Amino acid sequence: xxxxxxxxxxxxxxxxxxxxxxxxxxxxxxxxxxxxxxxxxxxxxxxxxxxxxxxxxxxxxxxxxxxxxxxxxxxxxxxxxxxxxxxxxxxxxxxxxxxxxxxxxxxxxxxxxxxxxxxxxxxxxxxxxxxxxxxxxxxxxxxxxxxxxxxxxxxxxxxxxxxxxxxxxxxxxxxxxxxxxxxxxxxxxxxxxxxxxxxxxxxx
Numbered sequence: 001x002x003x004x005x006x007x008x009x010x011x012x013x014x015x016x017x018x019x020x021x022x023x024x025x026x027x028x029x030x031x032x033x034x035x036x037x038x039x040x041x042x043x044x045x046x047x048x049x050x051x052x053x054x055x056x057x058x059x060x061x062x063x064x065x066x067x068x069x070x071x072x073x074x075x076x077x078x079x080x081x082x083x084x085x086x087x088x089x090x091x092x093x094x095x096x097x098x099x100x101x102x103x104x105x106x107x108x109x110x111x112x113x114x115x116x117x118x119x120x121x122x123x124x125x126x127x128x129x130x131x132x133x134x135x136x137x138x139x140x141x142x143x144x145x146x147x148x149x150x151x152x153x154x155x156x157x158x159x160x161x162x163x164x165x166x167x168x169x170x171x172x173x174x175x176x177x178x179x180x181x182x183x184x185x186x187x188x189x190x191x192x193x194x195x196x197x198x199x200x201x202x203x204x
Contacts, residue, residue: 018161020112024069025203028057028171032196034079036097036127038145040188047086047142049097049129053078055173055196059105067112069204073105073121075153077175077194084131086140094132095142099177099194101125101151115159115167125151125177127190143183147190151177159202167202 035050054077061071079097083090103123110116129145136142157171178191 017164018113020067020069020109020117020204021063023203024059024061024063024071024107026057026059026107026200028055028173028198028200030055030170030196030198032077032173032194032198034077034099034175034192034194036079036099036129036190036192038129038142038188038190040143040186042186044143044186044188045086045141047084047140049079049081049084049095050192051080051082053080053098053194055194055198057173057198059107061105061107063204067109069107069109069119071105073101073103073123073153075101075121075173075175077196079129079194084136084142086136086142089140091136091140091142093136093140095129095136096132097127097129097145099125099127099151099175099192101153101175101177103151115161115169117158118154118156120152120154122150122152125149125179127177127179127192129190143186143188145181145188145190147179147181147188149177149179151175157200159200165203167204168200169202170197170199172197
C-alpha cells in the first residue's frame, strides 16, 4: 500500500506580523559627542564648543513602498565643553550647546522581515551655545549663539523583534549642520557635527 500526500507549502508570514510595514514610530536615546565652531564678524570672537552629550530622536511616518519608510524626524544632540577655546586660546571655562534638527526622513529595510535598516534626513537646523560663566562674554568676548539654518543626518542600525510589531535595537547616527545669526549688528556663523550611539524602540 502506497500513501502519498502533496508537499507542504512553505510558511507565509501573516500580513503585518514580523514585517516592517504600515505605521512607523521609532524612539531613540543615547550618548554621543560633537563639535560646534562659531565665527563672528564686526567685533565678535571665534570659538568652539565640543564634547559629550545626550542624543534624543523621534521618527513618525508610514511605509508607502515595501521596505521604505517615510515621515518626519525631530532630533536633539547636546554638547558640554569644559575648556572653551577662544581664538585658539584655552580659557579653562565651560560652555554648553545643543543642536536641533527637524525634517523629512527616509528609512530603508533591505529585508522587511529583518531588522537591518539605514536612512537619512535633510531639514531645518538650530544651534545654540551658552557660556557657563559671564567671564566668557565679558573678558573673552565669546558671545552666546542662537542661529538657524540647514542640517543633514544619516544613520545605520539593527533591531530584533520582541513582539508582533515591536522591535528593539541600536543605531549609529551622524549629523552635520550650518547656521547663521545676526544680533546687535554682529553676523555670526555656527557649523559642526555630532555623532551618537543610541538604543531604539520601534513600532513598525
